[in-house]
Every structure is written in structure tokens, then in C-alpha cells.
Amino acid sequence: MxxxxxxxxxxxxxxxxxxxxxxxxxxxxxxxxxxxxxxxxxxxxxxxxxxxxxxxxxxxxxxxxxxxxxxxxxxxxxxxxxxxxxxxTLRALEALGAASRERSPHVRRGAVTGSVGKTSVTQAIKAGLDLAGPAHASIRSYNNHIGVPLTLARMPRTTTRAVFEIGMNAPGEIAPLSKLVRPHAACVTTVGPVHIEAFADGEAGVAAEKASIFEGLAPDGVAVLNGDVGYAAVLDAAARTAGARRVTFGAEAGHDARLLDFQPGPEGARVRAELFGKPIDFALRQSGFHWGLNSLCVLLMLEALEVPVETGLAALADFEPLAGRGQTRVVAAAGGTFTLIDESYNANPLSMAAGFRSLGARPVAPGARRIVVLTDMLELGDQSRALHEGLATPINLADLDLVHTAGPEMKRLHDVLPPDRRGLWRETAAELAEEAAELVAPGDVVMVKGSNGSKASLVAKALAALGGAA
The missing domain is CATH 3.40.1390.10 (MurE/MurF, N-terminal domain)
Known part of the structure; x- marks a missing residue:
């Protein structure tokens, strides 16, 4: 050995x-x-x-x-x-995770859940924790019954702060994992129609499941709530029941962190907000509109984990989009360059709408186009047809030029799009990837988005392979 x-x-x-x-x-x-x-x-x-x-x-x-x-x-x-x-061995892993938590009572722990943005928000919080001292966090999307106790069991003895991503596919999964982590602060990034096929009451069931993260809070814990979502009252009630100190973020008046303005640009965005009544103005490497609220969620979580706001702002200024979650590159292809936005890791109606809005705000040269390439959204149950067809509305509002699609569910969207926006449709992402050169032209900005299981990444990789980074 x-x-x-x-x-x-x-x-x-x-x-x-x-x-x-x-x-x-x-x-x-x-x-x-x-x-x-x-x-x-x-x-x-x-x-x-x-x-x-x-x-x-x-x-x-x-x-x-x-x-x-x-x-x-x-x-x-x-x-x-x-x-x-x-x-x-699985029970042993859980016991090892609990023992890791108990032997390090000094560690301030955070937990993150939500229908959209869990992984990116978790890693942005980790970036702030890293600047404040020895930190630990979930890697990739280690957020289930194996990933959460494994992340706990991996926590070094020298850690001072840690953040854990907690996800779910079905009812009853989040609360036990939160109770294992026993966080000092927990947040719900947002609530939307994700994994709804597993819930008899649809999105309401998703909201209740997400809110159950507060059941694991340590005494005097902090609940960070998205106050703008339709189920904000569900989140607030769960946090009250847990005896948590509640702080909210959103764009409406009265929130502890209030988004006032978000200005995207080619290199990121500029955010103007109020944090506990004080004005703040800061830069992001992220350009997606959803990062306006995400950044405020991050700052509130860092504050609850005893990280100064200046440290959080410095971390956000340097935090780059994760692979498959907004990474942007300029691709040098035949005849010129185009911009590729890779959002291929996952998709749901909320993140789709946010992505379309962000793409629509991107500047393009005269004659160039804003193009989106979409593959099926999964786990939507009997609402799948309506939710796929419903994407036409935010696409039209964003005034996108062309929409290429792949998959049987995206065929429903393809059929309801205006003819001048209707691009290619193919049965699978693999088939569409084979025609990558036909999807884009020099000067275009193209975003690829779809559920991981519908293989949107194949199209993103094929587009990137048309040339090297310029």
C-alpha cells in the first residue's frame, strides 16, 4: 500500500x-x-x-x-x-457525517435549497467563506442522501465555516438531510415547477418540501427567504415554526435585501440594492437577471455565517459562472466568431424564462441574432405539454430571433412558435448536435439550455467544437 x-x-x-x-x-x-x-x-x-x-x-x-x-x-x-x-454502510456514512458535525461545534454551517440556483448559490457562498477563513462545501451537486452525509464526513478538522447543498426528487427528502447538517443558516433560493411529477399537489408540494429545510436549523438559526415568490407565506410559516430569525430578499419594498437595479453587460452585470437599509452597488461576473436576487441571497447567508459584507462583495465580484450554468465563451468558427452561453446543465420553466430575458438583453452587432437552443425539460408530469408550450411567451417577450429545439416535448414549443422564430427541430439532442454548424452564424449570441437528462450538453459541446476560444 x-x-x-x-x-x-x-x-x-x-x-x-x-x-x-x-x-x-x-x-x-x-x-x-x-x-x-x-x-x-x-x-x-x-x-x-x-x-x-x-x-x-x-x-x-x-x-x-x-x-x-x-x-x-x-x-x-x-x-x-x-x-x-x-x-x-449507508447508515454508517450518515453516522460518520453526524460525528464530523459533533466533533467541530465551532463550525458555522449553512444550507441551501431551492428550485433553481442551488449549486451556483452554494458555490458563491463558499467563495465568500473562503475569503473569511478555512471553509468547506459540497462539490458538484452532492445534495442527496449520499452527497450530504459524504460532504459532512469530508469536512476537515480545521474548517471554520461550511455550506451544504440540499436537494430533492420526492417528498420527505430535505428535512432529514437538514437535520443531519443542523445549519446555523438556511435559504430557499426560489420555488417553481420543478420535480412536480412527484407531488400530488404540484408546486404547492414543492414549496412545502423546500420549506422543510428550516426544520433542521440549529437553535437561534437564520432563515433566508425569497420574499418575492408566490409561496413566500409557506416559507415564512415554516421558518416561524422553526423559531428562526427570518430575513428576506427580493425586489419589493420591505425586504432586508432589496434589489433596485440590475444592468447586464458583456463581462457581467452591475447591481444596485439596499442591504438592511443601506445602499450598496457592486459588480458581478454573472450576467443572468436571476443573479440579481441570487447575489442578495448569498450576501444574507454570508452575514448569517458571520462574514462581513465587504468580503461577500469581493467574492461575488470574482465568482465566475460554473460549467453548464452560464459559462460564456467566444468561439472562432468559419467566417468569424460567435458567443456561446452554456446553460446546458439543467432547465425548468423558471430558469428558462430567466435565461431568455438575459439573452434578450445582450447586445449584438447589426445583422447578428440572439439564438436559443433548447432540449426537453424533464420531471414535469402531466403539466409538461403546457409548460413547454408556455415557453413561447417569455421567448416572444425577450424578442429572441431564432429557436432551435430537440426532443418530443420541445416539439410542442416548436409547433406554437411564430414561423419567423422557428428554427430546426430534431428528435434528439444528438441529432441536433450533428448539425451544429447550421445553428449559428458569425456575430450571433447563442444560448444552449435543457435538462441534463435530455443531453443539451451534446449541443453545447458541438458548438464549442466548431472552433477554439478566441
Whole structure:
């Protein structure tokens, strides 16, 4: 087994893992510096979690040890290295996460949920926490029953502040994860028709589920609420029930953080707002209109986690769009350049409308076009047809020039668009990607957006491949 790193303290010792999980060590004692359940991501010194899912993690224990795992958590002894043997590895992961939280009572913890913007807001908060001291956060979209306890279990002993993303696909998922994190501050970015096929009462059920994040708040915790959403009263009632200090953000009068103006530009945007009654004016690297409210949510969360507003503003000024969530590049293709806005990671009616508005505000050269390429929005249940057809309204309001679409649900939008806005439609994103060169011309600004499962990223990659960054 490769030597374990020795330049920083271990994340876990086998004795600590035994105490946290109630398991029993099989083999020599060990120290781990990281935690993962993916044997392909093992770094020397990591702890390997043999989770059972579509594949049984125990089948990959030998590969994990060969890659340098210091030890494992398993449900039976395995060959190749030491393991703490437990009755259920997922429950053991939850126990490890709880133990990590309990051994670091000094850490100020935040939690983020919402129908749109969870990952970007989480990472923007993390950027502010990083400037204030040793910080920790969810990576990628590690926001489910595995990702949340894993993020807790990975929290270094030296952490002073942390933020966790919490998501859901069905009722009853958010509250248990929030209770595991026990945040000092929690926010709901917004509420909209996302994952509604899992809720009998549709968007109202989504709102109640999002509001359940406040059930896990620590005593004297802070609830950061989007006061402009239609279900603001649901969020407020849940925060009251939790005994939280409530702060709100929005564009209407009376909010603790009030958006006054948002001016997008080619390099980002300028925001004018009031924070607890004081005027603030700051720059963003983000140009999407939804980032006006997102930035205020970030500032309120940072304030609740004891980060000065000046630090938060500095973090926002440098925070770049994440991959697939608004990253922008200039592509040098045949005959000239075009601008590609990659929003291909996910989509729902709320984020679609925000994206169209932002694209419509972008300047273009005379004769150039604002183009959007869309793939199906998923998990919309029996409202899917109406919600896809309904995208025509914000597209027309944004005065976009051309709309290319892919997928059976987007065919519904294609059919109701005015003929002069109707671009190509193909059955799949892969088919549309093959015609990437036909979708755009020099000078155009093109945004690609769709649900991850409908493969919008294939079109974004094909457009980027038409040339290099200019």
C-alpha cells in the first residue's frame, strides 16, 4: 500500500470510525485523509465506502486498496486491506457525517435549497467563506442522501465555516438531510415547477418540501427567504415554526435585501440594492437577471455565517459562472466568431424564462441574432405539454430571433412558435448536435439550455467544437 500523506492531520482514524459507526475493525488500524465511495476516485490515504446501489461497492474494494485506500467501511471483511465492518454502510456514512458535525461545534454551517440556483448559490457562498477563513462545501451537486452525509464526513478538522447543498426528487427528502447538517443558516433560493411529477399537489408540494429545510436549523438559526415568490407565506410559516430569525430578499419594498437595479453587460452585470437599509452597488461576473436576487441571497447567508459584507462583495465580484450554468465563451468558427452561453446543465420553466430575458438583453452587432437552443425539460408530469408550450411567451417577450429545439416535448414549443422564430427541430439532442454548424452564424449570441437528462450538453459541446476560444 502506498505511503499515506503526512503533511496534515488525518481526517479519520479507524478508532474514530469505529466509535462513530458502532462498527468493528477487521485488520490493522489505519488513518484516512479523505473519503469516497467511488473506487475510480481513490487517492492514496482515502477511506473507501462500500455502498450498495446499482453496483455493490464491495466488489470494488480490492481495486480501491490497489489504488491506495488506507481503509474501508464495509458490511463484511474484504481482501486487500483493513475495514471497519458495519451492518449497513449507508447508515454508517450518515453516522460518520453526524460525528464530523459533533466533533467541530465551532463550525458555522449553512444550507441551501431551492428550485433553481442551488449549486451556483452554494458555490458563491463558499467563495465568500473562503475569503473569511478555512471553509468547506459540497462539490458538484452532492445534495442527496449520499452527497450530504459524504460532504459532512469530508469536512476537515480545521474548517471554520461550511455550506451544504440540499436537494430533492420526492417528498420527505430535505428535512432529514437538514437535520443531519443542523445549519446555523438556511435559504430557499426560489420555488417553481420543478420535480412536480412527484407531488400530488404540484408546486404547492414543492414549496412545502423546500420549506422543510428550516426544520433542521440549529437553535437561534437564520432563515433566508425569497420574499418575492408566490409561496413566500409557506416559507415564512415554516421558518416561524422553526423559531428562526427570518430575513428576506427580493425586489419589493420591505425586504432586508432589496434589489433596485440590475444592468447586464458583456463581462457581467452591475447591481444596485439596499442591504438592511443601506445602499450598496457592486459588480458581478454573472450576467443572468436571476443573479440579481441570487447575489442578495448569498450576501444574507454570508452575514448569517458571520462574514462581513465587504468580503461577500469581493467574492461575488470574482465568482465566475460554473460549467453548464452560464459559462460564456467566444468561439472562432468559419467566417468569424460567435458567443456561446452554456446553460446546458439543467432547465425548468423558471430558469428558462430567466435565461431568455438575459439573452434578450445582450447586445449584438447589426445583422447578428440572439439564438436559443433548447432540449426537453424533464420531471414535469402531466403539466409538461403546457409548460413547454408556455415557453413561447417569455421567448416572444425577450424578442429572441431564432429557436432551435430537440426532443418530443420541445416539439410542442416548436409547433406554437411564430414561423419567423422557428428554427430546426430534431428528435434528439444528438441529432441536433450533428448539425451544429447550421445553428449559428458569425456575430450571433447563442444560448444552449435543457435538462441534463435530455443531453443539451451534446449541443453545447458541438458548438464549442466548431472552433477554439478566441
Amino acid at each position: 502506498p505511503d499515506q500523506p503526512t503533511d496534515f492531520p488525518p481526517l479519520w482514524t479507524s478508532a474514530e470510525i469505529e466509535a462513530a459507526t458502532g462498527g468493528k475493525l477487521s485488520g490493522p488500524s489505519f488513518e484516512a485523509v479523505g473519503v469516497t465511495y467511488n473506487s475510480r476516485e481513490i487517492a492514496p490515504g482515502d477511506l473507501f465506502l462500500a455502498l450498495r446501489g446499482a453496483r455493490d461497492g464491495h466488489d470494488f474494494a480490492a481495486a480501491a486498496f490497489s489504488a491506495g485506500a488506507a481503509g474501508a467501511i464495509t458490511e463484511h471483511p474484504v481482501e486487500g486491506g483493513s475495514a471497519v465492518v458495519v451492518s449497513d
